[in-house]
Amino acid sequence: MNTFGRNLRLTTFGESHGKAMGGILDGMPGGVKIDMDIILRETARRRPGQSHLVTARNEKDIPELLSGLTDDMVTLGTPIGFIVRNSDQRSGDYGEMAELYRPNHADFTYDMRYGLHEPRGGGRASARETLNWVIGGAIARQIPDMKKISVDAKVIAIGGVSGTPEELTKVVEEAMKRGDSVGGVVECVIKGVPAGIGNPVFGKLHARLAQAMMSINAAKGFEYGDGFAAASMFGTEHADIFTSENGHIYTLTNHSGGIQGGISNGMPISFRVAFKPTPTLLRDIETVDKEGRPGILKGKGRHDPCVALRAVPVVEAMAVLVIADEMLGTKH
Amino acid sequence: MNTFGRNLRLTTFGESHGKAMGGILDGMPGGVKIDMDIILRETARRRPGQSHLVTARNEKDIPELLSGLTDDMVTLGTPIGFIVRNSDQRSGDYGEMAELYRPNHADFTYDMRYGLHEPRGGGRASARETLNWVIGGAIARQIPDMKKISVDAKVIAIGGVSGTPEELTKVVEEAMKRGDSVGGVVECVIKGVPAGIGNPVFGKLHARLAQAMMSINAAKGFEYGDGFAAASMFGTEHADIFTSENGHIYTLTNHSGGIQGGISNGMPISFRVAFKPTPTLLRDIETVDKEGRPGILKGKGRHDPCVALRAVPVVEAMAVLVIADEMLGTKH
């Protein structure tokens, strides 16, 4: 449940306001030189507070790698344990949050599932958990086979507006001014995956990507290739014609998004993930507590005006984990 | 790879033009009376040829249950093996298909993955495989806890047109006349799932549904609750306010689609799946063979004008398998 992957397995733990986040990456091949700077670069990308558009929670998020490496940072083939201390850890004054269910948070459902929930912050449901995923992905990126593969995500629409970064920024800024938040769409393109990766019928490459992406906080939709637009198309519009050049077979178009029958075909893999706006409390709002008794949650502008922005390195990390897992499991 | 589920596991086999399809459903509790008519009803719903809108391949698709049951069809708690003979099984005259890669089929990618592919029909990549899933789902539906849960899917749009069945039918008929195919969207609503089902952070209920749905042939996208539309919304528009009635806690709206933080909240679970049009060959088309040598595939009207239509019982079956799996694994 807190493990992702088959050949390369990331198992994670941590509540946002507990002692530490952390995880174990199991299945890394031996002999891989790990560059700590790549890990720090990726965690910095998702860190809150690195621009005025994301929340100001100030944590250094420096992971400590505890095992699986020689002194000069070469993988031993054994599991890599890591932790990140929660420097922003507080406790005590969460009286109201502990009592009243916040709309569109997981307080209520965690109570239903586990009988209780962590009253400080979002606990395990906090987006802080994705820090673990980014660390796992940043290590997995360094497997030699993965270095030949590019995984690039970016926000392509916010609040229904597609356009240049300047235009998207403007939408977020306007929401911020109102204390509001706004949804967005992240697109990811993976280049360099050889043809032949993926395991039908229940391990199809796009099904695994879907599961990975829908695990990210606030994700509401996933599509690959032509995606939902394909539902409005006719068969004659949708064919990817094969051709070849010096024995290399490829398709002239890429409606399929790089995957056919659940297996990569060597073309760029492309998919999109829809993120909802984080719940906003502009004004006081009625809700209930555990016993169903009504109460009022005080309005306050929400920290993160657009989670899609911070989701970009997380989308990449999860895509890396899926592809690395499949690459390790397939002879190619 | 050919196994789906954790507590209730469906493992399947079969090529479309091989001897038989079949599977093993493992994890059914003991003491469940199985009604064969429910299985036959579900397989009939997905059978080709039951209306003029779907392909005419004529197979009875009567599954034979081989184990896991007493003589009077009560489950023993042991695995239920089943097979369905392929009565339409042919061989020999697939010379051209074996040679030339069909666009948007899995011939090429199976060659890349396994070194060869089944030349008769789509082999394992054929939609006939979903017959196994429908059988598994039809058995799982009969677990007592599942009988209190309704799982209902329907086509809500075809070729970009939303509307009444009559309007949707018209879009398909027009595509058929031209020998073309057309995409569509299937919506599924699940009612009666108790709050507290799902396993964060990598077994979130919607992530598992996404994986399940994206496993279906021709699926290109998945969304739940507000889905992609949420990416165009503001936080103020998206909150599901809690209320209670006689101690029963629920939300006034259902933007979340019945799932919060990856766990069911007791509201109806709703999601949509986008299906592409099946590849169409109205006229001769250029392609290549295994060696990359060019060749011409003869044009012919494609069998299945709208796979979304036949996907409806498959979407339901996979949803049943996900929910039953989670119900069996959670104390509730």
Added chain:
Amino acid sequence: MNTFGRNLRLTTFGESHGKAMGGILDGMPGGVKIDMDIILRETARRRPGQSHLVTARNEKDIPELLSGLTDDMVTLGTPIGFIVRNSDQRSGDYGEMAELYRPNHADFTYDMRYGLHEPRGGGRASARETLNWVIGGAIARQIPDMKKISVDAKVIAIGGVSGTPEELTKVVEEAMKRGDSVGGVVECVIKGVPAGIGNPVFGKLHARLAQAMMSINAAKGFEYGDGFAAASMFGTEHADIFTSENGHIYTLTNHSGGIQGGISNGMPISFRVAFKPTPTLLRDIETVDKEGRPGILKGKGRHDPCVALRAVPVVEAMAVLVIADEMLGTKH
């Protein structure tokens, strides 16, 4: 629960007196030519009635392979489904067995686990299930890498007597005359496994072999290398000294049984499995029924005088499945 293996997965079904036994072998690489004679040879080895020392239940046990193969028996890389009809299938006259718990059978524990048990024969707990395993192993033996590896088991002791086949036969014959059964020990030696196979710390090669062997009906103990005798030894007696010849490193002795730290070291892998005698009813015996009411089971000589004899090909099959699984999962 009814699936064995990680990269090569055997999932099985079938009650001894139901319609059929069967299974799905998933994970076979593509392009492997399958020789049906090898499968028939192995199933013949475990068939009851092939000598006067084993039970006379007369079944042909001819498996039908239903998928995963081309017409000329080359693997497609897709799951291989197979079934074996139970020709000896009866029903009706099991009144007494259905009522009274047989000592050292699984009637009682299946009732406790599943709420009911198959009243005809041993159901899923019957040794007939191992037919599925032998079929799976006979297919897996044909993977090219496995053809270089020999897996040979034999009975080395019966009823406490070690000796020549003649001496062992005599012990069985004497037990038979009395209508009694007798236990035995099977030894298995695997040669040709390259060094470097196995996955510490919870997938150690000998731990997986232990699990596999202890899954066999009537198995009561497992040991590898020096086994239980090592518990009586001193460290000075137990070392396997390394040496090398032309760069090839090996050990002068093999106390370790070919495995060190859970990973093969290139030496022959050897282990032993203890089998208990099958329960015998020489005379009427007191027992109870489901409600705890006393009753008398009629005495009758037990079919199988020494299960260790029939276990030999089963031990080999399970060893093949473990080794093939590890070989497929390890780059070597």
Added chain:
Amino acid sequence: MNTFGRNLRLTTFGESHGKAMGGILDGMPGGVKIDMDIILRETARRRPGQSHLVTARNEKDIPELLSGLTDDMVTLGTPIGFIVRNSDQRSGDYGEMAELYRPNHADFTYDMRYGLHEPRGGGRASARETLNWVIGGAIARQIPDMKKISVDAKVIAIGGVSGTPEELTKVVEEAMKRGDSVGGVVECVIKGVPAGIGNPVFGKLHARLAQAMMSINAAKGFEYGDGFAAASMFGTEHADIFTSENGHIYTLTNHSGGIQGGISNGMPISFRVAFKPTPTLLRDIETVDKEGRPGILKGKGRHDPCVALRAVPVVEAMAVLVIADEMLGTKH
């Protein structure tokens, strides 16, 4: 590979001379009050240096629990991450060990498996890893259902001598005087497991116990119930006759060791594990390095004269993990 369990999953990491050992226990139910003293008690039992019979490596082994708990140590149902710093961590002067393969250690096989091995101490193959298991077991013991179950292991034989603790101690002391080590047998008895626990055919309770026990460093054999002795018995000697008292059904004897057909029958579960002596170097010994070049390892008395002694709490911890896993996965 570094994960054990299905419903309750322990994933571990750590090299003996690296920064820390640690793990993640996933699947603990919510609402369980955790007593840190029980964890400290169990880790103290396996700590080296607590008597003159075990090695003097001086580490505090105080685990830090990092997640999954409220401030007052109640489980949240989320994964419990823990670490134990290696205070005895050294580096630098392992020149010789890095060069020459030690007999009956995993240096050579890790090189074969992963391409390199941790040159300081035994790395991942060190018995220090079992500290993680003891911590996991000590947490799992506190699940309410487990509190009703007793799991007790003890050494029953050392160096071939069975007898009182005094007699066993004498055998170890004599080996110590010579700088030698000695093997032993640990027996474990589990009382209070309800009938109906276990999952045939590949998840049989004794097969899972076998896998768990054979994962422990230096384990060479496993047997349950009558074990290897059953191989010398006749069917007439081996039957466990059923009887009942006030509706409670049980057996008069317990040759079966509490498990029939892979499922618990409510009687005490008993098994034994054979441990080899740790490798001893009384005098200089010839060996080879990675290139196969000969070299001499300097003789030195080995630290741990009898690993069976320290294995006792590890055997219990692994037994607890197996039983807790099965209890959580079975309705009972």
